[in-house]
Amino acid sequence: MTKAKTLFEKIWDAHVVKRQDGHPDALFIDRHFIHEVTSPQAFDGLRKRGIRVFNTQRTTATADHNVPTKDQHLPIKEALSRHQVETLRKNCTEFGVDLYDLGHAFQGIVHIIGPELGLTLPGMTIVCGDSHTSTHGAFGNIAFGIGTSEVEQVLATQCVLQYKPKTMKIEINGALGKGVVAKDIILYIISKLSASGATGYFVEYAGSAIERLSMEARMTICNMSIEMGARGGLIAPDETTFNYIKGRKFAPQGEAFDALVEQWKNLKTDHDSAYDLVIKFDAADIAPMITYGTNPGMGIKVTDRIPTTLELKEISEHASFTKSLEYMGLDAGSSLLGKAIDYVFIGSCTNARMEDLRLVADMVKGKKKAANVEVWVVPGSKQVEEQARKEGLDKIFEAAGFELRSPGCSACLGMNEDKVPAGKYCISTSNRNFEGRQGPKSRTFLASPLSAAAAAITGKVTDVRELL
């Protein structure tokens, strides 16, 4: 009998081209996504060595980090951003890689378009020079972020050299309370495990609370696996997964699809296989969450107080904790409820899919934003934008005083025109609250799209349950 394996181990082992003592595994990569920021130096490397892309069919490119979210038909104003997008264009043409460029109907944030186009499938190995590649794991595959040297390895050989990480299972059972959504689940987990608690592990999310989630919600969870240090996160595929994939542009169709579904049904952890670590949570303990500090592990239930230094686990954390609160302009031990905010950003690869936009639209329909806030809704892809307009969400947003923009990473990171000004507070549905992440000296509160929408209406940090 073969050894019982976890889902992660099954997929990993099936992709090892060469295993050699003392060496990392040469892992075959089924799907490689690239974007403009982390690929130019990799293409340069190929040029220097005089080699071509190993298999162009397995690589897909898009422009997302540098793109403006207004007037996308005009040339990018900022010279360096424009240069980076143009370099991607040039590289993709020269090396024969498919590019969903600005203006293309499939353009969008790399981790949103992969699943949307049916390029992301169960059982695959997927990499991208981007830490949130973990998003794709929601489909039951091994997906993780890599550095530019590794992007070059994949372009040149369709493999990366990797050590097999340890495995962790995070099980969440039970029913979620009112106003609690996928983003709250993952912010809750990270607040329990800390920003480094899963380093060295690949996480499998399981349990009845996870099984009931839609694909879009599962992507939100897997997306933020990296925020607790994990290489990635995955969820075993099921009917929800298969139904999502069916009929998507690049997914196998008809009989080929049915045959694959039969194979995908085997993508499950064997009963008696062992994880290196198992952690369980009760869904009923999770409430709407918000972060108060400058790493995603610094999160609390919106109704809780910010901890005091006395409540920290380790003394060595004191200096960093104090520095963080100083940056945020907040007091230890205080409550965030009622804290006035300046910006609301609904977007990013964590929360800019249709379901997120619908959730926000439902919440704000017939209401108006508070006068003190500016609200940006940035769809994750051109397809999401089109669909939102088709469903009339743009009208709802407009009536509420929200601005619906064009797709891109936008205010998730201070790389394009969308920045939160110094000292200002932003409730953001993105994944990182690091110092300066949304622009120099900007201050970020991470929360769910529902909580962000509630804050947009009231102009302050709000317990969304009071508005439901």
Place this chain on the structure above:
Amino acid sequence: MKEKFITLTSTAIPLPIENIDTDQIIPARFLKATTREGFGDNLFRDWRYDVAGNPKSDFALNDTRFSGKILVAGKNFGCGSSREHAAWALYDYGFRVIISSFFADIFKNNALNNALLPIQVSDAFLQTTIQQIEKDSTTSLVVDLEKQFVQLGNQQEHFDINPYKKTCMINGYDDIDYLLDLRAEIKEFDLTH
């Protein structure tokens, strides 16, 4: 071919902050270059300079007491974004070794792929090192990759490194050279999967 790393004796710069993420090491707005060089100028940009672009005298890199090719930093160094630019910036600035009690995975890989040695030490050794450098900034550390230890005064701390990565660093090899040799096997795999 990368720069080879065998031993290093150097003074060090202390940065006793935990969870230093790659957005601090090199903020996103400086990631727009399409080559690997020049990132050192913007290393720790927002901690190093004020909004007007003047150096902040209280930041360790601007503190004239401290210098050297070794950075000694708090737990969970290099978390967050996978940007390899963080490793390039540290290297370009002149660092060859980062000492911390814990490293984020992707950063560790990126560093090793760029002739920058991440050394994970115990909490106790990290604290002693930081205190010692802060007390006497001329303190030198000795790093020996072959024998896998870092030495502070008469205190020696062993560190782990994967034997393959160690060979690569000592000889200046790239992972890509290893993979390129496997191309025939990979082709075969690609066709059958």
